[in-house]
Amino acid sequence: MEATVSENTQMKTVVYDDAIVRAFSIITVVWGIVALLVGVIIAAQLSFWQANFGVEWLSFGRLRPLHTNAAIFAFVGNGMFAGIYYSTQRLLKVRMASDLLSWANFWGWQLIIVLAAVTYPLGLTQGKEYAELIWPIDVLVVVVWVIFAANFFWTLAIRNEKNMYVSIWFYISTIVTIAVLYIVNNLQLPTSLTHSYPIFGGVQDALVQWWYGHNAVAFFLTTPPLGLMYYFMIKAANRPVYSYRLSVVHFWSLIFLYIWAGPHHLLYTALPDWAQTLGMIFSIMLWAPSWGGMLNGLLTLRGAWDKLRTDPVIKFFVVAVTFYGMSTFEGPLLSIKSVSALGHYTDWIIGHVHGGALGWNGFMTFGILYWMWPRLYGTKLYSNKLAELHFWIATIAILMYVVSMWVSGVSQGLFWRALDAEGFLKYPDFIEGLTNSVAMYHTRLLGGTLYLASAFLLVYNMIMTARQGKPATVSVQVPVRRPAGDKENAWALLTSAPMLFIVAILVLAVWFGLAGSMLSPVILALLIVVAVAAIISYGLHQKRWGHWYGLIERHALVFTILSLVAILIGGAVEIIPTILESNHVPLEITDEMIAENPALAESAKWIQQPYSPLELAGRDIYVSEGCYLCHSQMIRPFRHEVLRYGDYSRMEESLLDHPFQWGSKRTGPDLARVGGKYDNLWHYLHLMDPRSTSPASNMPTYTHFKTGTIDPAVVAKRMEALRMLGTPYTDEDITLAAQRFLSQGQLIADDLADKDVEIMPDSKMAAVIAYLQRLGRGPQPVAADPTAAALGR
Amino acid sequence: MFQDYFANSPHLIWPLVGLMIFVLLFVGVLAYVFLGLRDRDKVNEIAALPLADDTATAAQPTISSQADGRAHP
Secondary structure, three states, rough: OEEEEOOOOOOEEEEEOOHHHHHHHHHHHHHHHHHHHHHHHHHHHHOOOOHHHHHHOOOOOHHHHHHHHHHHHHHHHHHHHHHHHHHHHHHOOOOOHHHHHHHHHHHHHHHHHHHHHHHHOEEEEEEEOOOOHHHHHHHHHHHHHHHHHHHHHHHHHHOOOOOOOOHHHHHHHHHHHHHHHHHOOOOOOEEOOOOOEOOOOHHHHHHHHHHHHHHHHHOOHHHHHHHHHHHHHHHHHHHOOOHHHHHHHHHHHHHHHHOOOHHHOOOOOOOHHHHHHHHHHHHHHHHHHHHHHHHHHOOOOOOOOOOHHHHHHHHHHHHHHHHHHHHHHHHHHHHHHHHHHOEEEOOOHHHHHHHHHHHHHHHHHHHHHHHHHHHHOOOOOHHHHHHHHHHHHHHHHHHHHHHHHHHHHHHHHHHHHOOOOOEEOOOOOOHHHHHHHHHHHHHHHHHHHHHHHHHHHHHHHHHHHHHOOOOOOOOEEOOOOOOOHHOHHHHHHHHHHHHHHHHHHHHHHHHHOOOOOHHHHHHHHHHHHHHHHHHHHHHHHHHHHHHHHHHHOOOOHHHHHHHHHHHHHHHHHHHHHHHHHHHHHHOOOOHHHHHOOOOOHHHHHOOOOOOOHHHHHHHHHHOOOHHHHHHOOOOOOOOHHHHHHOOOOOOHHOOOOOOOOOOOOOOOOOOOOOOOOHHHHHHHHHHHOHHHHOOOOOOOOHHHHHHHEEHHHHHHHHHHHHHHHHOOHHHHHOOOOHHHHHHHHHHHHHHHOOOOOOOOOOOOHHHHHHHHOOOOOOOOOOOOHHHHHOOOO | OOOHHHHHOHHHHHHHHHHHHHHHHHHHHHHHHHOOOOOOOHHHHHHOHHHHHHOOOOOEEEEEEOOOOOOOO
């Protein structure tokens, strides 16, 4: 830190580290262009299947994770770092604690993104949305995040401003929550340097994944931009936040509620009903704090609305916050079970996500860059007119994108559920819903292309702005002031009267809930006594009570602990019961168990049996190719779904799936019961050229399945890993894995040979066909002749 | 059927407990906002923090830009 004590010992000079902000700003734009470009490519692939170019590493399933990760972690992530580094130093009146850590954060994050950009097209993925990075990169993410956290909290510790402004709270919650989410969701058992299985399977994995997935949106795409909004919007408007009080309520209620909302991604699935209901209720409750924050942002412009006409930065911020409001209205709406029944798996969700990503995150980032960039170069923005043009083109582009996806999504939902007068499917061919959406897909492609094109205006404006200025070094004179809050002993704060009263009330309230009918009146009486005592204490020591929370707001450690507790409560009460109960669910139901509980006879026929070696290999390819991004494996309990796909999916059927493959989108049909629906030849033809069996399909070709082969020894190793995770493979299963792998592959190869098609028994094609033929069915034959059959189960 | 394992779980009290904790804390935060944050000057001081770093007064930090002699905008 370049700080020197001036002549006045009460003041010192602080030189902000804006070089790191410039670096993050530049790379934000670079990765933003990449993310948008890949987005346009995959949008083109959905419009025109030929845009997959028949190249395996350019297929939709491999590029889609690249697009989402680049948008979230590279574009928004780097923009977040730029904004946090800029605002934190100024809000705390101190340079970042360590330049070394700042640059380690920068280069480490870019390394992660480059590794992601290389591994995804190669098909190296964990198969979980927004958490696709393979385990060694996950480790790197954790290391870089810890570096960022260490630098941030160190800076908090040496700050020269005693108060922690609301933006800092949002940054703190982001740091601690992302750490928890990322680590828990990426608990893996590696089988090689590039492959692993998640320790959770089936319903557990589904719940943990969407707890992570939704809160990645919450704590990576929402809380950091909110913190940035509370700083940069205030700067742009040059007036204080509309209501500081509202920001307090906004912060605490938002972080406490958001963490519960994950299960709304799994409505009507095999997730326990109570978890679905919790997810729905908390999502609807989330509406209130979200709109509180939005209104707080918009009302900050009171008296300054005239700037909206002339200042492109304000335009970007206002539309960004408006999109935030719209997305946080639409999210709870989609979380209502009956609305989810229509919208889930359709393009409506894609429209919802992009309203948030392009409108809220994109425009916030653009607004921040337009405001911050000239200041980083000690000059003015090169062209306000170009910024205005960027704004209008991007706004029109978003509307084209979002509206087309709404129309497409609602149409798809209606197509899928339409029944005729006799109660049968009106549109039994899935492809009809897709062909109906083609025009909307073209509109989406046009909107995405326009948004990408408009971003080049930003690039040009930034280059020209930088050329007319020079990197600025900003130094400030700040009073030498130790943060008053940190002088307070953390333990003393946590054991002060207000905290003790709060804990006592919480404990009694919980006890009241747990106690039986005899004890509960006593506990209720105690609760009332403690509450009255708290009120009396407040009356006697009003100043001290008021002062207490103020101290907590200034005490970084205590504040961080309380934030962590708030987010842990929601996560723990949802996930732990599911994990505990899943561990008690039997993987085998015996006659004795049925005699004790006859209802188990129904479950017995649904319980999943382990995959054969070839099927497991096929499943790993299915995951690697990102098939789950277009095909679900979860039939919801609706008549139209049962008619189209077969009996609804049970929790029992996917308990051994690491990772779960329930999916979240149906560009193609559900595959949960596709096994046995078509013969091997149909699958071969479909994978080689989807149009040959499904005219108008937009699925990529998978011709490389025919030439690519699998080493059976690798499969055996993976079976051993799965056994460690609870899959009941026997020693014999693993010893004979290679033989069974080849014999089952030979069965499929022989069957195709009868129809004049040649494939190798150890080919990827044989493996994928074996997996698809297994879906929704029990174990399939792994050998034909009686001798070899002995090798089978 | 396996849904029954979860529907009858003794652990299902905990989501309700979590909800109760949220409600109580929410009431606490509201109480703090309305009762504890009555010092308008203090609130205004904190709310204006983002603006303070550009303000050059004796009590506040001063800013100078050294961008090759250019004034900070």
